[in-house]
Amino acid sequence: xxxxxxxxxxxxxxxxxxxxxxxxxxxxxxxxxxxxxxxxxxxxxxxxxxxxxxxxxxxxxxxxxxxxxxxxxxxxxxxxxxxxxxxxxxxxxxxxxxxxxxxxxxxxxxxxxxxxxxxxxxxxxxxxxxxxxxxxxxxxxxxxxxxxxxxxxxxxxxxxxxxxxxxxxxxxxxxxxxxxxxxxxxxxxxxxxxxxxxxxxxx
Numbered sequence: 001x002x003x004x005x006x007x008x009x010x011x012x013x014x015x016x017x018x019x020x021x022x023x024x025x026x027x028x029x030x031x032x033x034x035x036x037x038x039x040x041x042x043x044x045x046x047x048x049x050x051x052x053x054x055x056x057x058x059x060x061x062x063x064x065x066x067x068x069x070x071x072x073x074x075x076x077x078x079x080x081x082x083x084x085x086x087x088x089x090x091x092x093x094x095x096x097x098x099x100x101x102x103x104x105x106x107x108x109x110x111x112x113x114x115x116x117x118x119x120x121x122x123x124x125x126x127x128x129x130x131x132x133x134x135x136x137x138x139x140x141x142x143x144x145x146x147x148x149x150x151x152x153x154x155x156x157x158x159x160x161x162x163x164x165x166x167x168x169x170x171x172x173x174x175x176x177x178x179x180x181x182x183x184x185x186x187x188x189x190x191x192x193x194x195x196x197x198x199x200x201x202x203x
Contacts, residue, residue: 010074057082151182
């Protein structure tokens with residue numbers, strides 16, 4: 001017996017929902033609402049607004065469901081709707097994040113491997129680890145919209161470059177470039193911290 005994938009299971013619920021089974025769509029909402037809210041928390045700060053936009057994204061997805069043909073995974077399609085809903089919400093409220101331009105698709109394919117950041121987990125460096133986490137979060141929060149979304153989908157949700165490209169409606173090369181640029185921004189801020197951690201060690 002063939003093992004059904006998550007995509008297969010989602011598609012079954014989609015088909016049922018398209019046929020009028022509201023409970024099937026509710027199951028998709030239950031499954032993905034936390035992931036969508038986590039994604040939107042990188043674009044919108046206020047928890048109440050995140051909840052509202054998450055809800056709006058699912059409403060839009062429900063209305064658009066008859067047009068969904070399963071050419072991409074359901075969650076890929078849903079994430080794209082959520083990102084667009086958040087951008088529209090921010091634009092309507094005059095708070096649209098600055099969009100960074102000038103990504104190079106041509107050299108994007110060569111940017112697959114980013115610098116690996118050392119990970120210190122000794123008790124002596126616990127405070128430094130907290131500073132590192134705080135710094136990473138601050139840098140991610142300050143990134144332009146496209147970079148922040150790309151690095152969040154890759155590092156927090158563990159999605160493939162292909163899925164991210166589909167969600168963000170851009171070439172894979174652009175995704176690689178955005179993730180590379182985001183990692184470079186993080187690394188440049190972390191480097192002084194990591195160097196100080198190294199100097200503090202006495203063994």
